Amino acid sequence: MATESSIVRFTNCVLACCGQAKREDLFIDTGTGKIIDESDPRVDKALVVNLNGRILSPGLLEVQLNGAKGFDFSDVPVDNMESYASSFRRTSQGILEMGVTSFLPTLVTSEAQTFKIAMPIVRPNGAQRDHELGAESLGCHCEGPFLSRERKGAHPPDLLLEPVKRIESILGFYGVDSLGAPISKENAGQQISAIRKITLSSELPGMLETIRTLTREYGIVCSLGHSPATYEEGLAAVRAGANMLTHLYNAMEPCLHRSPGLVGLIGAPETDLSTPPIERPFFGLIADGVHVAPSCARMAWAVHKNGCILTTDGTAATGFDLPDGTFEWTHGRTVVKKGEKLFLEGTDTLAGGTTTLLQCVSNLIRWTGCEAAEALQTVTATPARMLRCEDTKGTLKVGADADLVVLSWSEGEKNSRELQVDEVWKFGKRCFTRKE
Amino acid sequence: MATESSIVRFTNCVLACCGQAKREDLFIDTGTGKIIDESDPRVDKALVVNLNGRILSPGLLEVQLNGAKGFDFSDVPVDNMESYASSFRRTSQGILEMGVTSFLPTLVTSEAQTFKIAMPIVRPNGAQRDHELGAESLGCHCEGPFLSRERKGAHPPDLLLEPVKRIESILGFYGVDSLGAPISKENAGQQISAIRKITLSSELPGMLETIRTLTREYGIVCSLGHSPATYEEGLAAVRAGANMLTHLYNAMEPCLHRSPGLVGLIGAPETDLSTPPIERPFFGLIADGVHVAPSCARMAWAVHKNGCILTTDGTAATGFDLPDGTFEWTHGRTVVKKGEKLFLEGTDTLAGGTTTLLQCVSNLIRWTGCEAAEALQTVTATPARMLRCEDTKGTLKVGADADLVVLSWSEGEKNSRELQVDEVWKFGKRCFTRKE
Numbered sequence: 001m002a003t004e005s006s007i008v009r010f011t012n013c014v015l016a017c018c019g020q021a022k023r024e025d026l027f028i029d030t031g032t033g034k035i036i037d038e039s040d041p042r043v044d045k046a047l048v049v050n051l052n053g054r055i056l057s058p059g060l061l062e063v064q065l066n067g068a069k070g071f072d073f074s075d076v077p078v079d080n081m082e083s084y085a086s087s088f089r090r091t092s093q094g095i096l097e098m099g100v101t102s103f104l105p106t107l108v109t110s111e112a113q114t115f116k117i118a119m120p121i122v123r124p125n126g127a128q129r130d131h132e133l134g135a136e137s138l139g140c141h142c143e144g145p146f147l148s149r150e151r152k153g154a155h156p157p158d159l160l161l162e163p164v165k166r167i168e169s170i171l172g173f174y175g176v177d178s179l180g181a182p183i184s185k186e187n188a189g190q191q192i193s194a195i196r197k198i199t200l201s202s203e204l205p206g207m208l209e210t211i212r213t214l215t216r217e218y219g220i221v222c223s224l225g226h227s228p229a230t231y232e233e234g235l236a237a238v239r240a241g242a243n244m245l246t247h248l249y250n251a252m253e254p255c256l257h258r259s260p261g262l263v264g265l266i267g268a269p270e271t272d273l274s275t276p277p278i279e280r281p282f283f284g285l286i287a288d289g290v291h292v293a294p295s296c297a298r299m300a301w302a303v304h305k306n307g308c309i310l311t312t313d314g315t316a317a318t319g320f321d322l323p324d325g326t327f328e329w330t331h332g333r334t335v336v337k338k339g340e341k342l343f344l345e346g347t348d349t350l351a352g353g354t355t356t357l358l359q360c361v362s363n364l365i366r367w368t369g370c371e372a373a374e375a376l377q378t379v380t381a382t383p384a385r386m387l388r389c390e391d392t393k394g395t396l397k398v399g400a401d402a403d404l405v406v407l408s409w410s411e412g413e414k415n416s417r418e419l420q421v422d423e424v425w426k427f428g429k430r431c432f433t434r435k436e
Numbered sequence: 437m438a439t440e441s442s443i444v445r446f447t448n449c450v451l452a453c454c455g456q457a458k459r460e461d462l463f464i465d466t467g468t469g470k471i472i473d474e475s476d477p478r479v480d481k482a483l484v485v486n487l488n489g490r491i492l493s494p495g496l497l498e499v500q501l502n503g504a505k506g507f508d509f510s511d512v513p514v515d516n517m518e519s520y521a522s523s524f525r526r527t528s529q530g531i532l533e534m535g536v537t538s539f540l541p542t543l544v545t546s547e548a549q550t551f552k553i554a555m556p557i558v559r560p561n562g563a564q565r566d567h568e569l570g571a572e573s574l575g576c577h578c579e580g581p582f583l584s585r586e587r588k589g590a591h592p593p594d595l596l597l598e599p600v601k602r603i604e605s606i607l608g609f610y611g612v613d614s615l616g617a618p619i620s621k622e623n624a625g626q627q628i629s630a631i632r633k634i635t636l637s638s639e640l641p642g643m644l645e646t647i648r649t650l651t652r653e654y655g656i657v658c659s660l661g662h663s664p665a666t667y668e669e670g671l672a673a674v675r676a677g678a679n680m681l682t683h684l685y686n687a688m689e690p691c692l693h694r695s696p697g698l699v700g701l702i703g704a705p706e707t708d709l710s711t712p713p714i715e716r717p718f719f720g721l722i723a724d725g726v727h728v729a730p731s732c733a734r735m736a737w738a739v740h741k742n743g744c745i746l747t748t749d750g751t752a753a754t755g756f757d758l759p760d761g762t763f764e765w766t767h768g769r770t771v772v773k774k775g776e777k778l779f780l781e782g783t784d785t786l787a788g789g790t791t792t793l794l795q796c797v798s799n800l801i802r803w804t805g806c807e808a809a810e811a812l813q814t815v816t817a818t819p820a821r822m823l824r825c826e827d828t829k830g831t832l833k834v835g836a837d838a839d840l841v842v843l844s845w846s847e848g849e850k851n852s853r854e855l856q857v858d859e860v861w862k863f864g865k866r867c868f869t870r871k872e
Binding site: 046155231249255256257258259260264265266269270272291292293294295296297299302304347366367368369392 | 515576686692693701702705708730734738741757802
């Protein structure tokens with residue numbers, strides 16, 4: 001995508017970056033699609049974009065999105081790759097319009113074939129630097145099938161697996177190509193695997209060794225979830241290399257005061273973090289007001305702000321004006337939509353979310369009283385740190401990708417304020433402008 | 437207690453006050469027993485006490501102490517007031533040596549007679565300004581009998597009551613004298629009731645109205661505990677006037693992510709705190725490492741630092757070198773001591789704590805990595821704010837009572853540091869010096 005290079009100067013805006021709000025201008029190069037320094041000699045000839053006091057934030061980063069706009073990424077046809085590729089692209093474009101400039105397309109527990117077919121489509125596509133692809137895939141998030149039956153949530157139990165042969169089971173299931181080659185001197189620093197992150201249940205047999213191999217040899221993020229692990233088992237998994245908890249509170253043991261489970265890891269005392277030193281894990285938090293009570297969401301955020309990553313667990317029903325009713329879902333099952341809630345039919349098991357990531361940010365602001373910049377950190381800088389791409393994504397620093405959103409406030413229900421997406425820029429190109 | 441007045445200047449010390457550590461001198465008047473300003477003309481002639489760099493903190497304040505040093509406050513003989521008074525005084529002196537200069541003697545669920553007999557002894561005794569009384573009673577904490585059967589803990593179920601006639605039931609049970617007269621223009625600002633605080637279960641019939649009367653008309657602190665109340669019921673009780681949660685996590689519903697119970701109140705979202713505005717309640721936290729897992733303790737502290745009040749729930753076994761074994765307890769029952777744990781015999785129900793308040797402070801420092809001054813706030817300024825005596829207790833500001841502790845670090849188990857009490861001053865008099 002070589003295009004003519006020009007400089008854009010965003011002015012009269014509030015930059016939201018790394019938890020801080022700053023009244024400064026921002027400069028980008030539309031050719032390279034990167035943020036440049038104001039000392040660059042070309043800034044004098046910049047095209048000026050006056051944002052009239054609005055917020056300019058790094059584009060949102062969603063690490064757990066099962067689908068959106070009427071399409072589920074796990075709905076993989078066996079015999080029609082083209083149709084899947086086309087649906088994925090259309091959906092990625094729809095996701096971009098919701099302010100999400102990068103994401104991890106999330107595949108839930110399915111047959112091995114599903115993962116193998118989907119992987120060439122959902123794999124990282126940022127190297128193309130093509131804004132027309134929509135929201136950029138940073139790699140696939142595999143949520144399953146190495147999950148616990150006890151905490152399966154809406155995952156189909158017959159398809160759950162144990163990594164009995166450790167890393168070989170993983171490679172065999174997702175396919176060797178999906179994981180890429182082990183990290184070596186030659187490929188260090190490159191994103192070579194189609195898979196970026198795997199949610200797994202650490203207490204399954206052989207899983208600790210598997211986590212060690214996945215994180216150290218393949219550079220894949222291991223996130224603990226759909227698991228009945230105790231606090232101590234979770235701590236062992238963090239020591240092995242896991243650095244995240246998938247949708248905190250949901251599909252894990254309740255945090256009891258003498259048996260805190262995985263939830264307790266976000267509050268791990270200093271005495272549990274030494275020899276050798278480890279860090280409290282990042283955690284996904286579905287801040288839709290449905291999956292987690294507002295007080296529990298506020299508590300998790302307050303306990304470990306630097307680890308808090310809002311996610312939607314979004315589905316085909318996200319960003320899609322689906323009426324209440326019963327709908328077909330993956331694996332021949334049906335879901336029932338009631339308002340913002342989506343249930344596996346005939347159960348009270350939630351089958352994912354329906355709200356957008358920016359709505360979750362607005363919820364967090366309302367529940368905690370924090371500043372917008374602080375809340376935006378949970379969907380920009382923090383997930384970027386978790387994925388170790390904090391120099392290029394989720395930041396406004398020089399050299400980072402010019403993936404940007406312009407946000408303003410709208411009046412929500414009950415006089416509450418809601419952030420709304422006014423513009424989205426991807427790789428330095430304006431891709432979306434809200435219609436008044 | 438009119439004594440000759442002299443001025444003491446503490447120097448070469450670290451003042452721990454209101455969460456901050458400051459290298460400043462402190463001046464007290466040993467006659468009035470109060471902290472004075474350094475501009476006082478008498479400071480030139482002050483007796484200088486060089487603390488050699490040690491910590492000088494307000495004396496500790498314990499709001500839930502059932503007993504100590506081999507004596508339980510609820511162990512009230514029907515026919516021997518003198519023996520009870522003498523045991524209370526001896527115990528109060530023992531408590532002072534643990535660094536606790538003020539406390540709420542806590543009476544657990546018992547017959548009405550027990551409360552009525554004990555009340556003249558355990559009532560506030562600070563007006564006498566007599567350091568020889570030991571730790572000062574700020575008034576009785578009645579933990580029961582208006583508690584829920586469902587969450588009775590170690591309280592005898594046959595003695596639990598409901599306030600069926602609302603405030604009349606309360607007055608009838610504890611005795612009119614125990615509550616004092618309703619607040620009026622004449623007695624405003626005086627501590628006139630023997631009772632300072634009542635732990636109650638807010639979902640009992642008539643309790644919300646009772647809370648309103650107790651807090652607004654009698655100025656008595658209402659703390660929610662031994663209760664299966666939901667989050668919403670707890671919120672209604674806070675709106676009615678309750679401002680504390682008794683031993684957070686213990687004897688209440690677990691904090692489930694869509695049913696957060698009373699625990700959830702410490703994380704109450706902003707959206708639940710308006711119209712009319714209320715504040716998140718203070719909460720007692722038994723930070724002994726036995727009642728609550730360290731990660732849960734750290735979480736509660738991180739969520740609501742300004743509300744965190746460490747307590748011991750101490751018993752006769754506190755500060756008393758009791759060997760492991762089976763011991764007689766109140767109401768003809770027996771308890772079993774195993775290390776730091778105390779169980780109701782034949783059950784796994786904890787029957788109170790055995791560690792000292794300062795040990796709890798050291799635990800908090802170790803678990804959270806916070807500064808000593810910050811941890812000390814949870815047993816000084818914060819409980820004083822809860823009891824609305826922050827100008828005289830738990831502070832080093834001018835005009836406050838010269839209730840002070842000198843603390844230093846000792847080497848604990850596993851190379852951990854533990855705070856130890858080197859000196860205790862009560863009403864400006866040195867009452868305890870640790871023997872080397």
